[in-house]
Amino acid sequence: xxxxxxxxxxxxxxxxxxxxxxxxxxxxxxxxxxxxxxxxxxxxxxxxxxxxxxxxxxxxxxxxxxxxxxxxxxxxxxxxxxxxxxxxxxxxxxxxxxxxxxxxxxxxxxxxxxxxxxxxxxxxxxxxxxxxxxxxxxxxxxxxxxxxxxxxxxxxxxxxxxxxxxxxxxxxxxxxxxxxxxxxxxxxxxxxxxxxxxxxxxxxxxxxxxxxxxxxxxxxxxxxxxxxxxxxxxxxxxxxxxxxxxxxxxxxxxxxxxxxxxxxxxxxxxxxxxxxxxxxxxxxxxxxxxxxxx
Amino acid sequence: xxxxxxxxxxxxxxxxxxxxxxxxxxxxxxxxxxxxxxxxxxxxxxxxxxxxxxxxxxxxxxxxxxxxxxxxxxxxxxxxxxxxxxxxxxxxxxxxxxxxxxxxxxxxxxxxxxxxxxxxxxxxxxxxxxxxxxxxxxxxxxxxxxxxxxx
Numbered sequence: 217x218x219x220x221x222x223x224x225x226x227x228x229x230x231x232x233x234x235x236x237x238x239x240x241x242x243x244x245x246x247x248x249x250x251x252x253x254x255x256x257x258x259x260x261x262x263x264x265x266x267x268x269x270x271x272x273x274x275x276x277x278x279x280x281x282x283x284x285x286x287x288x289x290x291x292x293x294x295x296x297x298x299x300x301x302x303x304x305x306x307x308x309x310x311x312x313x314x315x316x317x318x319x320x321x322x323x324x325x326x327x328x329x330x331x332x333x334x335x336x337x338x339x340x341x342x343x344x345x346x347x348x349x350x351x352x353x354x355x356x357x358x359x360x361x362x363x364x365x366x367x368x369x370x371x372x373x374x375x376x377x378x379x380x381x382x383x384x385x386x387x388x389x390x391x392x393x394x395x396x397x398x399x400x401x402x403x404x405x406x407x408x409x410x411x412x413x414x415x416x417x418x419x420x421x422x423x424x425x426x427x428x429x430x431x432x433x434x435x436x437x438x439x440x441x442x443x444x445x446x447x448x449x450x451x452x453x454x455x456x457x458x459x460x461x462x463x464x465x466x467x468x469x470x471x472x473x474x475x476x477x478x479x480x481x482x483x484x485x486x487x488x489x490x491x492x493x494x495x496x497x498x499x500x501x502x503x504x505x506x507x508x509x510x
Numbered sequence: 511x512x513x514x515x516x517x518x519x520x521x522x523x524x525x526x527x528x529x530x531x532x533x534x535x536x537x538x539x540x541x542x543x544x545x546x547x548x549x550x551x552x553x554x555x556x557x558x559x560x561x562x563x564x565x566x567x568x569x570x571x572x573x574x575x576x577x578x579x580x581x582x583x584x585x586x587x588x589x590x591x592x593x594x595x596x597x598x599x600x601x602x603x604x605x606x607x608x609x610x611x612x613x614x615x616x617x618x619x620x621x622x623x624x625x626x627x628x629x630x631x632x633x634x635x636x637x638x639x640x641x642x643x644x645x646x647x648x649x650x651x652x653x654x655x656x657x658x659x660x661x
Contacts, residue, residue: 260620287650288592288647288650290588290592290618290622290624290646293567293592293646293647293649293650294567294571294622294646295567295568342540344543345550353549354652354653355653356550357549357550357554358649358652358653360550360554361554361566361567361568361649362567362649364553364567364568366538366552366553368550368551369539369540369543369548369550369551369552370548370549370550370551371546371547371548371549372549380546381543381546
């Protein structure tokens with residue numbers, strides 16, 4: 217197949233200035249400051265033999281090395297931390313929700329970013345969380361409960377139904393469903409085709425349109441994917457600034473590369489350089505854009 | 511079973527006023543969103559499971575503090591308990607004199623509540639002394655069970 221497979225993606229990434237990394241990023245966790253503090257948790261995990269190292273570009277993130285799974289021990293079950301990749305901790309930090317904000321989480325399950333929103337808002341303000349996929353609902357509910365989230369109301373519905381709430385949100389997180397990347401899924405190269413990515417991109421544009429309509433003027437929309445495909449990242453943002461009442465703001469992070477402004481010979485709006493793109497292996501593949509509603 | 515009946519065996523007489531959403535009890539719900547059919551709102555405190563209730567992890571911590579009878583277990587007992595096992599007498603490092611038939615909350619050495627069970631034998635015996643009724647590992651088992659059903 218000339219529109220799928222490792223060679224197809226290798227060539228594609230080379231053209232974009234990236235490459236395929238065989239090294240996986242270090243696993244990481246986020247300390248849940250709603251229920252504990254790093255000062256209490258870190259020595260406790262170290263006593264169990266877990267090696268931890270602060271992730272310098274996140275507020276509450278730590279890389280870890282452990283001989284046993286950190287997904288089933290008491291500290292995890294009590295919600296003291298959330299296993300979350302370093303780059304995945306960044307969209308909420310970029311959105312920077314405040315305890316007085318009314319926030320919409322468009323595609324909430326499994327709840328990593330929803331629980332992080334609640335944490336950053338100190339369980340105050342309001343979060344409306346929407347999730348469309350039934351099989352992802354148990355994880356969302358389990359994580360909200362485990363992490364002690366109390367400022368969230370969750371709905372098993374498409375975010376297009378959020379208009380029934382009659383709210384213009386201060387901030388919206390759209391961590392869009394995407395094609396993913398080769399580091400997060402075994403056999404990813406064989407499973408994805410150009411057509412899959414195109415379909416995914418169309419869904420993301422619909423979600424962007426919906427999110428923009430639910431945002432109040434001057435409100436902030438953060439769009440993120442764990443995809444390296446420009447069709448789901450820069451090209452969608454180019455489409456958004458051409459078709460929606462939004463403008464880009466700088467994603468102020470000390471890591472990541474500027475968003476691509478030249479994709480396969482197509483020159484994009486120079487503002488797209490304000491976005492951030494993350495090539496593995498320092499983190500998993502990721503993309504973040506920050507927009508303000510006009 | 512309602513919340514008051516659920517809390518009674520722990521020696522807790524008062525129950526919070528809660529709202530039922532999708533077979534779970536919630537407090538501090540977002541009143542303005544309740545009419546829009548949410549699946550979660552505010553603070554989850556318990557779930558209806560067949561004829562009984564099971565507490566949320568945060569509500570379990572409150573029960574752990576307020577319950578009449580407790581037993582503190584060592585690290586090995588803690589691990590076995592959260593994997594769904596009963597408590598053996600030798601795992602208990604401290605207690606406040608529960609007697610057979612008491613509902614006992616199980617704490618770890620950090621005084622965090624891991625679950626509860628019913629005392630079935632004297633604590634100084636080598637056999638099972640507390641029969642597990644609920645532990646925090648249930649949360650993971652619940653999620654895995656749902657995944658299996660989907661497959």
